[in-house]
Amino acid sequence: MSSDAIICRCEDVLLSDIRRLLDSGLTTFDEVKKFSRCGMGPCQGRTCRSLVLAEIARHRGIRVQDLEPGRFRPPGKSIPISAFLEGGEEQ
Amino acid sequence: MTRADVIIVGGGIMGCSIAYHLARRGMRRVVVLERSHIASGATGRCGAGVRMQWGTKPNCLVMKESIRILEGLEQELSYPHGIGFKQKGYLFLAHSKAQLIQFQKNVQLQNSLGIPSEIVSPKDMKRIAPLLDTTGVVGGSYCSKDGHCDPFHTTRAYALAATRLGATLLQYTELQSVTKSAEGTFKLTTSAGEIEAPVLVNAAGAWSGYVASMLGVNLPVYSERHQILVTEQVERVLDPMIISLHEGLYCQQTPDGSFIMGLGDPNEPKGLDQGHSWQFLFAVSKKISRLLPDITGVRILRQWSGLYNMSPDRQAVLGAVDDVPGLYVACGFSGHGFMMAPAVSESMADIILGNTPRVAIDVYGLDRFKNGNLFYEPAVV
Incomplete structure (x- = not known):
């Protein structure tokens, strides 16, 4: 894959950005996410997570299935604030 | 060893x-x-907020110095990526006379220590944050040198x-x-x-x-949980961090355009629980819709929590x-x-x-x- 391939379309993160972070010592998906914003956009990592995990596995010389997949934050699919204005428990 | x-x-x-x-x-x-x-x-x-508006002298002095350091920190630490430091201000809302009197005392203290904060009227607040609904707000305090850092x-x-x-x-x-x-x-x-x-x-x-x-x-x-959420990125429409001590709510739009907001909720569990609740999404949505009614179409992307380490x-x-x-x-x-x-x-x-x-x-x-x-x-x- 070309090093200027886009890994995270939501946050414009390139493969070369991921590789630079891994070269600097990052070892997990959660670290890559926090320091590159990869996976923080509207799709919440649906495209990039498996690509980044494959790159981490290659970099560390271990199998993808032996990596921590990284945290999934709710609500999972984006929801407008307005959807929460009715119902729920009154505060 | x-x-x-x-x-x-x-x-x-x-x-x-x-x-x-x-x-x-x-x-x-x-x-x-x-x-x-x-x-x-x-x-x-x-x-991700940084502010000089505090109510006790030591905190004012520590934060005045912290913000001075942050202004030159990227250079001091040679960090080319940048640390996302932006001074777009902090706006505290007073919902009562008593609260405004406390803010006046705070601003007097801050000014005496060289912190450029000021008391603002609801009309000033509309100029600083045009999307803010000032219904029920009697005034506030503002410091343009407070802001955001990554x-x-x-x-x-x-x-x-x-x-x-x-x-x-x-x-x-x-x-x-x-x-x-x-x-x-x-x-x-x-x-x-x-x-x-x-x-x-x-x-x-x-x-x-x-x-x-x-x-x-x-x-x-002791430690206690505090919840927070972030929205999708939208066009920049809100400069300052908005803080309502009355609602226990804070909200800012970060430099990348997403809104971050959180609540101080006395019912949050003490201890080391870093989980989250669906009730938080309802509570924060209702509060923010009163203060910033025009952003309720913005979509929530993630919620999480962190632990405050509290002292007496x-x-x-x-x-x-x-x-x-x-x-x-x-x-x-x-x-x-x-x-x-x-x-x-x-x-x-x-x-x-x-x-x-x-x-x-x-x-x-x-x-x-x-x-x-x-x-x-x-x-x-």
């Missing part, structure tokens, strides 16, 4: 910045122990600068036990082996009470632990540790090395809990 000159427990903003200042002052073998990765605790989970990159900037100066950062390394030898050396057993040093700094945030208890020290702190007067606990020579603590920040780190870490390093710090932090010492010199901070969400 590895030997170090100082071991810092905790790789959040506080541990990494103290390591940087110790290394910069010539300490050779500085080790930071972090159970996960840097900024994985409260630092990386916080609301917790991940600020911590990484300190960590990388510290390691360039020779410090060692041990990530994914868990502290398992500590003892103090007869010669006065701390011996630590970690998941990566044993390590010893004559000086130990407890910067373990929510876990600082637990780390202290390993040495038989009882710190007067909601003020940090800093300095030497008198009963255990060589032991230092920097904890109990009660939700504002990230923003205080730039100034506090420098003072902590100076105290550890026996220098006189530029910003005095002795009022934050542990002895205040013995002699009753608590000083309660009124301006906290």
Whole structure:
């Protein structure tokens, strides 16, 4: 894959950005996410997570299935604030 | 057994910045122990706000210095990515006369210390934040030099600068036990082996009470959960951080366009629970729809929580632990540790090395809990 391939379309993160972070010592998906914003956009990592995990596995010389997949934050699919204005428990 | 000159427990903003200042002052073998990765605790989970508007003099002075440091920190730490420091202001809303009187006292104190804050009318507030619904708001206070800073990159900037100066950062390394030898050396057993040093700094945030208890020290702190969310990125429409102490709500639009908002909820669990609840999404949505009704179409992307390490007067606990020579603590920040780190870490390093710090932090010492010199901070969400 070309090093200027886009890994995270939501946050414009390139493969070369991921590789630079891994070269600097990052070892997990959660670290890559926090320091590159990869996976923080509207799709919440649906495209990039498996690509980044494959790159981490290659970099560390271990199998993808032996990596921590990284945290999934709710609500999972984006929801407008307005959807929460009715119902729920009154505060 | 590895030997170090100082071991810092905790790789959040506080541990990494103290390591940087110790290394910069010539300490050779500085080790930071972090159970996960840097900024994985409260630092990386916080609301990313930095402000000088405080209600007690020590906090005002610490934060005035912190913001001065942040203005030049990218250069000082040679961090080309940048730390996301933007000064778009903080706007505190008063919903009652009594609250406005408290803000007037705060602003008077802040101004006397050279902090450029001001009392603003609802009309001024509409000019500063046109989307704000000022219904029920009688006034507020505003400081244009307060703002935003990226917790991940600020911590990484300190960590990388510290390691360039020779410090060692041990990530994914868990502290398992500590003892103090007869010669006065701390011996630590970690998941990566044993390590010893004559000086130990407890910067373990929510876990600082637990780390202290390993040495038989009882710190007067506890941890509690606070929830927060972030939305999708939209066009920039809101400059300042909005804080309503009445609603217990804070909200800012970060430089990348997403809104971050959180609540101070007295019913949140005490302890080390970093989970989250669906009730939070309803509660924060209802509150924000009253203050910023035009942003309710914006989509929520993620929710999470972080742990405030609380002290009895909601003020940090800093300095030497008198009963255990060589032991230092920097904890109990009660939700504002990230923003205080730039100034506090420098003072902590100076105290550890026996220098006189530029910003005095002795009022934050542990002895205040013995002699009753608590000083309660009124301006906290």
